[in-house]
Amino acid sequence: MSKLSTGAEIVFKCLEDQNVEFIFGYPGGAVLPIYDELKNHSSIKHILVRHEQGAGHAAEGYARSSGKPGVVLVTSGPGATNVVTALTDAYMDSIPLVCISGQVPTHLIGTDAFQECDTTGITRPCTKHNWLVKDIKDLSKIIHDAFKVATTGRPGPVLVDIPKDIQFQKTKYTKPKREKKLNGKRQNNFDQKDIDELIKLMSKASKPIFYTGGGVINSGPKASTLLRELVDATGFPITSTLQGLGSFPGDDNSFLGMLGMHGTYEANNAMHDCDLMINIGARFDDRITGKIDEFSPKSKKVHIDIDPSSINKNVKVDLPIVGDVQDVITSTIKTIKKTKPNFAKSNKQKISKWWEQIQKWREKKSLDFINSDETIKPQYAVQRLYELTKGKDTFITTEVGQHQMWAAQHYKFDKPNRWMTSGGLGTMGYGLPAAVGVQIAHPTKLVIDIAGEASVLMTMQEMSTAVQYNLPIKIFILNNEYMGMVRQWQELLHDKNYSESYTAALPDFVKLAEAYGCVGIRATNPNELDDKIIEMLNTDRPVIFDCLVDKQENCFPMIPSGKPHNQMLLGPKDQEQNKITGKGKTLV
Amino acid sequence: MSKSAYSTPGKKGKFDKHIIVVWVDNEAGVLARVVGLFSGRGYNIESLAVAEVDAKLNISRITIVTTGTPQVIQQIKLQLKKLVPVHKVADFKREDKNVIFKEMALFKLVGNITKRKKALNACKKYNAVLLDKTNKSYVVQVTALRREIDLMSKNLKKLGLVSVSRTGAVAMTRGAEIFK
Numbered sequence: 001m002s003k004l005s006t007g008a009e010i011v012f013k014c015l016e017d018q019n020v021e022f023i024f025g026y027p028g029g030a031v032l033p034i035y036d037e038l039k040n041h042s043s044i045k046h047i048l049v050r051h052e053q054g055a056g057h058a059a060e061g062y063a064r065s066s067g068k069p070g071v072v073l074v075t076s077g078p079g080a081t082n083v084v085t086a087l088t089d090a091y092m093d094s095i096p097l098v099c100i101s102g103q104v105p106t107h108l109i110g111t112d113a114f115q116e117c118d119t120t121g122i123t124r125p126c127t128k129h130n131w132l133v134k135d136i137k138d139l140s141k142i143i144h145d146a147f148k149v150a151t152t153g154r155p156g157p158v159l160v161d162i163p164k165d166i167q168f169q170k171t172k173y174t175k176p177k178r179e180k181k182l183n184g185k186r187q188n189n190f191d192q193k194d195i196d197e198l199i200k201l202m203s204k205a206s207k208p209i210f211y212t213g214g215g216v217i218n219s220g221p222k223a224s225t226l227l228r229e230l231v232d233a234t235g236f237p238i239t240s241t242l243q244g245l246g247s248f249p250g251d252d253n254s255f256l257g258m259l260g261m262h263g264t265y266e267a268n269n270a271m272h273d274c275d276l277m278i279n280i281g282a283r284f285d286d287r288i289t290g291k292i293d294e295f296s297p298k299s300k301k302v303h304i305d306i307d308p309s310s311i312n313k314n315v316k317v318d319l320p321i322v323g324d325v326q327d328v329i330t331s332t333i334k335t336i337k338k339t340k341p342n343f344a345k346s347n348k349q350k351i352s353k354w355w356e357q358i359q360k361w362r363e364k365k366s367l368d369f370i371n372s373d374e375t376i377k378p379q380y381a382v383q384r385l386y387e388l389t390k391g392k393d394t395f396i397t398t399e400v401g402q403h404q405m406w407a408a409q410h411y412k413f414d415k416p417n418r419w420m421t422s423g424g425l426g427t428m429g430y431g432l433p434a435a436v437g438v439q440i441a442h443p444t445k446l447v448i449d450i451a452g453e454a455s456v457l458m459t460m461q462e463m464s465t466a467v468q469y470n471l472p473i474k475i476f477i478l479n480n481e482y483m484g485m486v487r488q489w490q491e492l493l494h495d496k497n498y499s500e501s502y503t504a505a506l507p508d509f510v511k512l513a514e515a516y517g518c519v520g521i522r523a524t525n526p527n528e529l530d531d532k533i534i535e536m537l538n539t540d541r542p543v544i545f546d547c548l549v550d551k552q553e554n555c556f557p558m559i560p561s562g563k564p565h566n567q568m569l570l571g572p573k574d575q576e577q578n579k580i581t582g583k584g585k586t587l588v
Numbered sequence: 589m590s591k592s593a594y595s596t597p598g599k600k601g602k603f604d605k606h607i608i609v610v611w612v613d614n615e616a617g618v619l620a621r622v623v624g625l626f627s628g629r630g631y632n633i634e635s636l637a638v639a640e641v642d643a644k645l646n647i648s649r650i651t652i653v654t655t656g657t658p659q660v661i662q663q664i665k666l667q668l669k670k671l672v673p674v675h676k677v678a679d680f681k682r683e684d685k686n687v688i689f690k691e692m693a694l695f696k697l698v699g700n701i702t703k704r705k706k707a708l709n710a711c712k713k714y715n716a717v718l719l720d721k722t723n724k725s726y727v728v729q730v731t732a733l734r735r736e737i738d739l740m741s742k743n744l745k746k747l748g749l750v751s752v753s754r755t756g757a758v759a760m761t762r763g764a765e766i767f768k
Contacts, residue, residue, distance in 0.1 A: 124621060125628045129672040132616065149672060286595055293598045309666035312659060493591045562595045 007136055007167040008037040011100060014143035015044055017176055020071050022047055022062060022440055024055040028075025029115055030102030033167035047440060047469060050461035052079050054433035056086020057459065060095045061437030064420045065395055067220060069096035069150050070437065076102045077115030080161075081122065085427060088126040090157040092424025093243060094218055096150040097157035099127075100143075105165040106134065119161045128156040136169040144176035153187055154307040155218055187306055188323040195331045197319055198278070199339065201300055203347065205276035207354045208236045211259065214243030214423070215281015215305060217416045219325035224248070224416040226329040227280070233336050235344040235351065237358055239267035241282045242408055242423045250412030256358065257367070260288040261559050262405040265366035265568060266358050268557075271296055272565035273357070279303045281325045284314040285424070286561075294564035304328045366557045367409050368573050376526050378403060378478045378549040382410040382450065385476060388533050395438045395447045397421065397431040399455030402484035402555045407450040429458030432475060436462055439471040446474070446537070453479040453546075454503060463516040466542040474536055475544045477509060480551045488554045492569075509546035518542035601657035605634075605682035607689060607759045608664060609767070613673040614640045614648040621671050622650055631656060631664055635691070635734070635756030647675065651758050653682075653734075678767045686762050692755045693737045694719070697726045699748025707747035711740065 005013065011034055015023070024047045027035045038046055049055040052074045059070025070090075074083050080101045090097045104113040120132045129149050131142045139162070146158045202208065210231065216223050224247040231238050231254050238248055239259040248255055257264035259271055271277065277299045282288070284303075289295045292314065301317040303310070304325060311320040321328055336343050369379045382403075396411055397420040398404040404421055413419050420438060422430035431449040439447045449456070456477055466473050478484075486501040513520030519539050523532040523546070536543050556571035612618045619638055626633050634653040641649040654664065661679065668677045680687045697707050704726050708716060711730050714737075720727035730740065734757060741752050761767060 120617060121620070124617070124624055128670075134616075153670075291595050291598075307670070309663060309670055311666075313663055316659070489593065561593055 002172055004170040005173045006033070006037070006170050007133075007139055007162060008033040009040075010136075010139050010171070010173050011143065011162070011167075012037055012041040012044065013173045014140055014176075015071065016041065018144070018147045019068075020044060023071045023073050024049055024058045024062070024437065025073030026052050026055060026075065026079060028079050028102065030076035030104055030164050031073060031079075031100075031167075032102075033164065034073065034100070034102065034162075046073070047436070047465065049433065049436075049465050051459065052082035053085050053429070054436070054459050054462040054465065056083045056097065056099070057089070057427070057430050057433035058437035058440070058462070058465075059097050060086060060090050060093075060430075061397060061420050061434030062441045063090075063095050063097060063437075064217075064434075065417050065438040066441040067417060068441075069098055069147060069155075072097060072099040074099065074101050075115065076104055076119065077117045079115075080117060080119040084122060084126060085425075087123055087157045087159065089422050089425040089427045089430065091126045091128070093422065094155050094214060095157065096155035098143075098146050098150050099123075099157060099159040101159060101161050102167070103132065103161045103163040106163045107165070109163065119159070123159045126157070127159050130159040130161065132161045133163065133166050136166050136171045139166065139171070140174045147176075154310075188327055189308070190321045190323045190328065192331070192335070194319065194321045195328070195335050198302055198321065198332060199335055201276055201302060201319065202234060202236075202278075203340065203343070205300075206350050207270075207274045207357075208234070208276040208278065208351065209256075209270050209274045210236055210238040210278050210280060211241075211271065211282055212238060212244045212247055212280045213241040213282025215325050216244055216247040217281075219281065219306075221416055223326040223329065226326060226333065229333055230329050233333060233344055235348055236278075237270060237355070239263070239270065241285070241288060242421060244282065245408060246413035246416045246419045249414040251414065256362075258408050260285075261290070261561070262409065262555055262557065263559075264409075265364045265557055265570065266361035268559065268565040268568060269361045270358055274299045277301045279305075279317070280329070281305060283310045286314070289315060290559045291562055291564045296565070364570065364574065366568070366570055366574070369553070369556075369571055370573050371526075372550065373526060375550045376523065376529055376547060378406050378480070378553055379410055380526065381476075381478060381523075381529065381547050381549060382406050384529055385448070385450070385533060386411045388530065388537065389446060389448070392446050394418065395420070395435075395442060395445055397434040397438060397447070397449045399431040399449070399451045400426045400428045401452045401455060401486075402480075402488065402553075403450055403452040403455075403478040405485075405555045406478070411450070428452075428455035430455075432456055432459050432473075433462045433465075435473040435475070436465055436469075436471055439466070439473050440469070443471075447472075448474045448476050451475055451477045452484060453477050453481065453506060453509070454483045457507075460512070463513075463518060463542060463544070467517045471542060472540050473542050475542075476536070477544065477546055478549045479506075479509070479546055480549050480553070481506060482551060484553075485555070491554065492560070509544050513542075513544035516542075516544075518544060520544050520546065522546040522548065524548045601659060603655045603657060604661065605653065605655050606661050607680045607682065607687070607757060608652045608654060608668070609678040609680070609759060610650040610652070610668055611675040611677075612648050612650060612671075613675070614646045615673055618648065618673045619650070621673065622652075622668065625667055625671065626652075626654070626664075629663070629667065631660065637756035637758050651756060653757050676767070680759060680761075687759055688762060689733060689757050689759050690731050691734050691737055691757045692729065692731045693741070694753045695726075695728045695730065695741070695744060695749055696751040697728065697744065697748045698724055698750050703747045707744050707749070710743065710747070714740065
């Protein structure tokens with residue numbers, strides 16, 4: 001008879017067989033047997049966070065920057081409830097996470113025991129699937145299944161809840177079965193006919209656009225390479241969602257910038273006026289579409305997505321193609337090469353008017369802002385950060401708010417997996433722990449969290465984690481003392497009633513950095529900004545960079561919600577030039 | 589300009605009544621997953637019937653009566669198919685002539701024999717079975733459509749109906765074919 005292993009041993013054997021190198025976690029009563037076992041498994045390194053939410057976001061940052069699933073280990077009760085925000089965040093942004101939680105012993109479940117909560121009940125709506133292990137014999141299969149569910153199809157978080165008595169019990173460990181299909185759920189469900197139809201639409205279109213999203217990134221780095229080939233082969237313009245940034249080079253002439261609520265004038269107008277929209281791995285989110293009834297009224301819509309339930313959820317499409325982005329693009333390029341080898345050239349004439357129109361929209365320079373010699377404009381700070389880190393293969397995370405949009409607008413990405421931001425759930429406090437996870441995955445790379453002072457305070461405790469593991473993350477705070485996006489909405493839509501959006505007491509971030517044992521740097525005016533950024537980049541330790549920026553700056557362009565794409569608010573420079581008066585002025 | 593951070597609702601389509609049949613692994617929490625999907629996404633459940641149908645394969649069959657626009661019904665099916673313990677999902681329009689729908693109800697009737705006989709008589713056309721009788725009472729089982737049971741429970745009030753217990757609808761296609 002083969003050797004029997006305890007539940008705790010089985011957990012680690014599963015992790016080893018799933019090639020897990022790092023787990024992000026926090027110990028507690030109900031996971032002590034698992035923590036006791038940790039010492040016997042040297043290939044797995046545990047990263048001790050300061051709060052379970054931080055473990056979740058760090059695992060997300062790890063997963064998004066490495067393409068591997070992130071693993072989280074938490075205790076029962078508060079350990080599990082604290083990780084719920086991160087699980088929901090991962091669910092919304094399709095990030096593969098495997099969360100293992102301890103639970104009170106089986107015989108105490110349902111008795112309101114100490115640190116008991118209905119973990120599988122609480123996390124059911126924010127995971128792809130979850131399991132409560134009631135029999136030790138099921139444990140290895142469940143954990144292997146958990147990895148499978150998290151990483152296949154549209155990726156997402158899963159949770160395995162293991163009662164403490166199960167962690168002590170013994171049984172035989174079983175290795176993962178290779179290529180087992182879960183209830184026959186296939187990833188690709190398209191055939192050549194769909195691809196032919198797509199190419200027919202492409203050759204008919206005179207105003208086409210690619211609208212790409214996080215699905216391209218999730219499909220793997222190969223998908224991004226193929227996307228570039230596809231854009232080359234067609235000559236079509238391309239725009240990207242917040243999550244898709246990096247799948248196509250941000251400084252390429254075919255790229256119209258990000259679209260959506262704070263997207264560029266050219267991207268949004270092109271989306272509104274196009275006659276063919278090819279959605280690749282995006283989900284018609286409400287921040288993208290604006291008013292649904294007036295969304296891109298004249299276009300044929302193609303939607304390529306791995307998740308069948310994303311199709312026709314928000315916007316009805318003419319040609320759905322269900323499949324992995326990489327496989328769909330591969331087939332498309334192959335067919336173009338075979339049937340229309342000179343497509344881009346022969347089609348150039350047909351879409352030249354469209355490009356002329358796009359050029360006109362571009363001339364609006366919708367991302368421009370009025371710079372200042374006295375105060376640091378937040379956009380300028382991001383631009384300088386970009387210029388000074390360009391070519392360093394930098395990884396950027398963000399918190400949520402104005403700074404996030406400015407980062408998306410002004411930092412140009414040219415590789416996938418370099419941009420980690422909370423898009424779907426919009427979780428303030430995401431960026432700092434995410435940066436911890438990114439730096440774990442890429443110890444020698446430059447990792448910067450472009451942050452706001454309000455967001456970063458929500459998970460500031462993770463600086464302590466960064467110091468413990470010598471992770472030289474850079475927290476670049478655009479400090480305007482306001483919850484900037486809240487303030488902006490209050491200014492534009494609530495008669496400048498800045499209700500509770502000003503933080504009257506902020507810590508001294510430089511001293512705070514010193515207290516954590518890292519380095520604090522402050523920049524107060526544009527003249528010293530470059531030198532201070534260079535000082536930050538030359539510091540081989542974690543840095544909190546307190547960049548004092550203009551307190552009143554708003555993030556433009558902006559589509560007010562409930563408005564279609566062609567009714568954007570532009571920035572102050574444009575208003576000055578066009579002398580908007582009367583009604584137009586009251587809008588801004 | 590809208591003061592909301594979200595858009596205003598768009599045009600609503602026409603609502604249809606559908607019967608959704610879901611085959612699931614009979615495991616802990618599976619019903620909560622299905623029902624939670626409906627409540628979480630704001631779908632409507634008019635009735636629900638669930639029981640194990642294959643003890644060997646451990647399969648339960650859930651029958652849900654719901655209403656929604658064609659787009660919502662489509663979403664319900666696709667979202668259900670994404671759940672890990674779900675094997676297959678069938679969807680029938682309420683008007684579909686190829687599908688049999690039945691609900692069961694138990695009526696407790698208390699009163700004099702004349703009234704009770706009259707009540708039993710009224711139930712006859714709905715496959716009435718007298719399950720229990722005493723000097724004062726009957727318990728009658730009927731199987732019928734939802735609206736028929738609605739009507740009976742209303743009409744029997746004056747004939748001594750004191751308690752009603754009823755199931756959700758179950759459905760099955762006519763003919764030799766089964767849903768794959």
